[in-house]
Amino acid sequence: MADLLSVENLSAGYGRAVVLSDVAFALGEGEALAVLGRNGVGKTTLLDTLVGVTRRFAGSIALGGREVGTLAPEMRAGLGVGWVPQERNIFRSLSVEENLTAVARPGPWTIERVFGLFPRLKERARQSGGSLSGGEQQMLAIGRALATNPRLLLLDEPTEGLAPIIVQELLAALTRLLREEKLAAIIVEQHAQKILPITQRALILERGRIVHQSESAALLADPAPLERFLGVTGR
Amino acid sequence: MPSGTLLGQALISGVLAGGMYGLLALGLSLSWGLLRLVNLSHFALAFLAAYLTYELGTTYHVAPWWAAAMVVPVMLMIGLAQHWLFDRFKVNELASLLITFSFAVILEVAIQLYWTADYRRFETHYSTMSIKVGAFYIPVLELALCMVAGVLAWGTWLWLRKTYVGKALRAAAEDADIAAAYGVDHKKLAYLLSGMGAAYAAIAGTFIALIATLAPAQIWAWLGVVFAVVIIGRLGNPLGALLAGMLIGASESIAMAIFAPAWAPVVSFSVLIAILLWDPEWL
Amino acid sequence: MNHRMGAWRRRHVLGGFVGLAALGAPAIVRAAPSGAPVRVGGTLSLTGFLAQTAIIHKIAAEIMVEDINSRNGFIGRPVEYIMLDDQSKPDVARSLYEKLITVDKVDLIMGPYATAPILAAMGVAQRYGKVMIQSSMGIPHLQTYDMAFPATPFGPEPDKTYPNVILDAMASLPTPPKSMVIVTSKFPSAQFMAKGMRLEAEKRGVKVPLYLEYEAGNRDFGAIAARVKEANADFLWVGSLGLESNQLLEALRKLDYTPKTSFHLYPAPGPLALSPDGNLVWCSTFLEPDEPFMSRPGMKKIAELYKERATKANLPYAIIDAQAAGMVAAWQILEAGVNGAKSLEDKQIAAWLKKNVVTTVYGPTKFDGLYNHGEPAQLIRQVQDKKWKVVWPKQFVAPGVKLIAT
CATH class of the missing domain: 3.40.50.2300 (Response regulator)
Incomplete structure (x- = not known):
């Protein structure tokens, strides 16, 4: 099967600072990739580089066989990159529904389907984005990315700072997206145990470099790399 | 104490005069609120449109609405050209203030070169027409102005609220980078909005030609009050701009009727300061 | 001859010689002015909120300079009007008059128009002891400088x-x-x-x-x-x-x-x-292009020239009125003062004006009353x-x- 995303020799950062060095990995259609690592190792920079909001120093990013590394963010979005930023960055002055419709593109993910995935958003459709709770904002951020009908969904620490009950709800929705809808995704997480079960593949970053790549199942079976690079096991 | 007739008449003429503030504020509010560009040349564009309407009307006897139909596309092109400059030189909010100020001064000089500094007045028989309702007189031109301003403000409000483009614009105004990452082409939308702003200036200009006195230095006469209106009406809110315009117009007029006419210029800023101090939720 | 003229003559020996001849024997060169020009500096509010009427004053001044030069000039020398734009701002008017007097070293000054620039210029004129004729100050008691002269006959107390x-x-x-x-x-x-x-x-x-x-x-x-x-x-x-x-x-x-x-x-x-x-x-x-005003000396020709130039300048109202006539009168007074005193010396010009009657487009004008005003003639x-x-x-x-x- 041809790769949906193919990243080679990628170096990127902000201003003159190089954060990512020589990163290479590939992702097939319908595959989900977990990006693991400690704080500040470059996980978010990797997603931001795929979106196009960092400075790329070298390397290539191919989406569906087309080089997108040189394109502006709005062009990449048009080609199917859907982003759920770490800060969520929902449009606070727009209503929940407007957050979705402002960026919506035709495709299987209609607004109604997004509401079906997150019924809480439907209840709050007319409220302003700024009035939502943290968990609801996260749902909206995911829903907004889905509304663009992406080929590849990029999720940056989707459960960060949320109450356990909301985390459960979100993980259930993500499971549905990845398992049933077969949406290709890259999920950045610190807590490996939360996402390894729902992804096929995993990689671990350390100081901007990939230090481990394997099947997610393999990491679950043998958590030694997790202990070594993340210093944790059973969380 | 002034009579009820006097107060009612003052209120009517004030609200209607406020329609002009609202109409001028509309384009300014859009570009300031949604593009973060403070376009001082908006007033100069409106006056250029007014002079063109005057010229078409007096020299070629073109009816004002046909003049508007001709002037609006011209101003639209000027607005697009101006935005090309903003885009080309990556102008920010403060720089836009300085650049558009210079642009306004250049336009003022150009207008003076062609039309001289002398006062110009486009006399039409509409200018003194009014409808009598009970004890009150409603001037026809100002009423038409308010209706046009109302349609534009309402239409723009709906457009921003209901269409993809409008919502994308509002999203981009809040966070242009994030909006871009979701596929919003902010640059194209910005051109559209700048063009629209200039077209609104042209429509305002047509009414300025019919209602007000033309002199190059008059470009600056509306600046203070319209800025107050834009802020009271909330940046980027077309209906707010119109309502704020009418509020200021009515306040000025009532102040003129009850106290002294010379108080009028103080009114707009007093209302602005009072509202800023009050800090209501809608602001 | 004063010091300023002396310095000036050293730089323009030949012209100065002719000028001296003109001073000494005006009758000889009466036919047409010759020699180095007498430079008269002044500002008008060509831009800014007073600009509406600047063009009127400008046209009137240009007509008058030509008119004066077609006769005897100022004591036989041609007149040159150095006009700057004060942008309707008193502070700009103030610094421009300062510049005209100290840097450009003009021989005489002509006042600007409208009260605020006139007051600003008057302060400078007073500091350097220059005669200032002003065309349009509607509040006579503000004119406190004894060498400032009004061209328009408001009278001392028009209110x-x-x-x-x-x-x-x-x-x-x-x-x-x-x-x-x-x-x-x-x-x-x-x-x-x-x-x-x-x-x-x-x-x-x-x-x-x-x-x-x-x-x-x-x-x-x-x-x-x-x-x-x-x-x-x-x-x-x-x-x-x-x-x-x-x-x-x-x-x-x-x-x-x-x-x-x-x-x-x-x-x-x-x-x-x-x-x-x-x-x-x-x-x-103060006047209209009608009788009895048209019978006043020079008025007919000036009114015609004004109409022609104002039409050409695209002015919507091309008929001479008090605005333009004020400037005309101002130049007529300066001409009478200089040629009457036979001097470019400000003090002598002022002294002559206070003692004599000048016939302008506004009729016989005197400067012997309060605030250098004569009889009011507002109609x-x-x-x-x-x-x-x-x-x-x-x-x-x-x-x-x-x-x-x-």
Whole structure:
């Protein structure tokens, strides 16, 4: 099967600072990739580089066989990159529904389907984005990315700072997206145990470099790399 | 104490005069609120449109609405050209203030070169027409102005609220980078909005030609009050701009009727300061 | 010859020699001015909020410089007018006069127009002891410098004298107005006259039920019109500038109200005469291109030249009126002063002016009264058939013309 995303020799950062060095990995259609690592190792920079909001120093990013590394963010979005930023960055002055419709593109993910995935958003459709709770904002951020009908969904620490009950709800929705809808995704997480079960593949970053790549199942079976690079096991 | 007739008449003429503030504020509010560009040349564009309407009307006897139909596309092109400059030189909010100020001064000089500094007045028989309702007189031109301003403000409000483009614009105004990452082409939308702003200036200009006195230095006469209106009406809110315009117009007029006419210029800023101090939720 | 002239002569030996010859024997070179030009510096508000009338003053000044040069120039030397733009700003006027006197070293200065720039320039003129003729300051008591001379015959106290001219004209009407509404701009010269009008009217038993002041640059006259209508007096006195009178009359008509008789202080003459609201309104003036004014020396030619140039400059109102005539008179006074004193020395020019009578387009003008003013000669004109006609006082009314009652 041809790769949906193919990243080679990628170096990127902000201003003159190089954060990512020589990163290479590939992702097939319908595959989900977990990006693991400690704080500040470059996980978010990797997603931001795929979106196009960092400075790329070298390397290539191919989406569906087309080089997108040189394109502006709005062009990449048009080609199917859907982003759920770490800060969520929902449009606070727009209503929940407007957050979705402002960026919506035709495709299987209609607004109604997004509401079906997150019924809480439907209840709050007319409220302003700024009035939502943290968990609801996260749902909206995911829903907004889905509304663009992406080929590849990029999720940056989707459960960060949320109450356990909301985390459960979100993980259930993500499971549905990845398992049933077969949406290709890259999920950045610190807590490996939360996402390894729902992804096929995993990689671990350390100081901007990939230090481990394997099947997610393999990491679950043998958590030694997790202990070594993340210093944790059973969380 | 002034009579009820006097107060009612003052209120009517004030609200209607406020329609002009609202109409001028509309384009300014859009570009300031949604593009973060403070376009001082908006007033100069409106006056250029007014002079063109005057010229078409007096020299070629073109009816004002046909003049508007001709002037609006011209101003639209000027607005697009101006935005090309903003885009080309990556102008920010403060720089836009300085650049558009210079642009306004250049336009003022150009207008003076062609039309001289002398006062110009486009006399039409509409200018003194009014409808009598009970004890009150409603001037026809100002009423038409308010209706046009109302349609534009309402239409723009709906457009921003209901269409993809409008919502994308509002999203981009809040966070242009994030909006871009979701596929919003902010640059194209910005051109559209700048063009629209200039077209609104042209429509305002047509009414300025019919209602007000033309002199190059008059470009600056509306600046203070319209800025107050834009802020009271909330940046980027077309209906707010119109309502704020009418509020200021009515306040000025009532102040003129009850106290002294010379108080009028103080009114707009007093209302602005009072509202800023009050800090209501809608602001 | 003063020091400044001496320094100047060292740089222009030949020209200076001719100039000296002209000074010594004006009769010899009387036929046409020759030699180094006499440089006269001044500013006009070519841009900014006073710019409406600058072009009028500019045209009038240029006509006069040519006119003077076609005769004898200034003591036989050609006149050169160095005109700068003060942007309607007093501080700019101040520094430009400073520059004209100290850097450009002009021989003489000509005043700017409008009260604020005139006051600014007067301060500089006083510091350097220059004679300053000003064309248009409507508040004579502000002219405190003893070598400043007014070109326009307001008289020393126009706020007392001119209201009585108006009251006399009112009294001559078949039904003399008994009440008067006064509406005035807060522009200083208008407000000054409006205050005087109220005082003099009340002294003579004309009631003033409503006195309103509005800010210069007032945009909406709707509320003011509503108050004027409600007061419904026999006479409306408007201390207007520019198009304010047109705007007020229009606003009144929107309320279906036409004032019985109205007077307008300093409106733009063209638009008011042509407006349907302007028919038979009164206005202040000092002359019109009509008899007896056209019989004054030089007036006919100047009026024709003015019309020609103003038309060419695309001015909507190309007829000479008090604005332009003020500038004409200012140059006539300077010409008379220099040639009368036979000197470019400011003190001698001033002394000559105070002792003599100068005949300008405004008639015989004296400078021996309070604030260097002579007799007042402010008149009343009325729009008749879309033209301005002087209608009061009677000795200035052209044959066949009379004040039409409304």
